[in-house]
Amino acid sequence: MAKKPKNAKNTAKQPHRGRFQAQGQKLEESVPWAAPIPPSTEEGNIMLQDLESKLESGDAKIRETAFNDARNYIQIVYAAGGAYAPVNKTFMVRSTRKERVDLEVNGGLAFKVVKNV
DSSP: OOOOOTTHHHHHHOSEEEEEEEEETTEEEEEEEEESSOOOHHHHHHHHHHHHHHSOHHHHHHTHHHHHHHHHHHHHHHHTTOEESOEEEEEEOTTOSSOEEEEEEEESEEOSSSOOO
């Protein structure tokens, strides 16, 4: 049986949890969050940028529209008062079957404020 990372318990205890994920035929990268304070729209956009920078340039390029759709979605849920768990939103790359960017809010909420002070 594989050992759980030391911070796995602490992550589960945090009230606001989720992740951004880029998936595809030969790709699976993610940027998770787990915090006592919900991530702001600014932090959401930074996490998307971090995810995009983890990808090879070709993988990032074909997901450019999906990343932009995810950024727009962050603004939409901000205007609506935030994204309350559970949220599983997929931003597909048009003209492909498997290439996509996903947003998951697994606990708490996200994107209720523009910037955490």
